Amino acid sequence: MALNFISIFRRHGRQYVKDLRKAVIPEGFRGRPVISMEITPAEEKVAEMLCPTGAITSGPFRLDLGKCEFCMECCFATAGKIRFTNDHRLAANLREGLLIRKGEDKTIRINPELVGKEIRSFFGHALRLRQVSAGGDNSAELELNACGNVNFDMGRYGIEFVASPRHADGLVITGPISGNMAEALQICYDAVPTPKIVILAGTAAISGGIFENSPDLIRSFIGTVKPDLYVPGNPPHPLTFINGVLDLTGRK
C-alpha cells in the first residue's frame, strides 16, 4: 500500500507552484496584448469593427483590457499585429492602467502611490475576502476557487476567502452586476467593516463585458465605490489574481 502511494507521488511530481511571484505560464496563454507599430489603418479599422465589446477604439488606437474578452478576433484580423503574450501580470489599481497603446510592451504594474496607507498597514500580512458573484457565469468564480487549491495555495500568504462579509476585509466582485444582485451587493459591501477593499475580478465585473449595454444590469455601485484593484481576464487566471492582490498589499 505504502509503495503504491510512493509510486503515485513519484509519477505526479510536485503538485504546487513553488514561487507564485516568478511562475511563468506557457506560450499559448492569452495574457497582456501587444499592438505592433506596423499595424495599418485598414487593419485598425477592421479590428475595431470586429471587436464584440468595443475594447478596441481609434484616435488614438488602443485596446482596453477592462473590456477585452480575449476572443482573439483582432489577432486573426490583423495577421498577428495585435498579439497576446503569456504575461499574466495584468492587474492594475487604476482603470486607465488597463489601456494598451500601439508599440507598448511593458508589464502592467500597480501604482504604489495610489494605494491607501491603511491597505498596506492593515492587510499587508493577512487578508480575508468575501466573493460576490453578481450575475457571473461561474468562470471567474471557478478560477478564484482555484486560487486556494494545492497548485496555487493562496493561503500561504494569509489570503483566504471567507463566508461572511462581517469576517472579511474586502469584497471580490465577479459578474456584470445584474439588477437582481445590485441590492445584495450593496448590503454585502455595507456589512464589511472599514477599512475595506474592493476588487473587480474579470472583464464582466470591470466593464460589464458583452453585457455592458444590457438594460438588466445595474452598475451604479461601481460609480459610488472606488475599486482598489482591477483584475482583467475572461476569466482571470489565478496567478493574475494572486499577484495583483500581493502587489496591492505590498507583499514581496
Ligand code: SF4
Ligand atoms: S481579443 Fe479583446 S480586443 Fe480583440 S476582438 Fe476580442 S474582445 Fe476585442
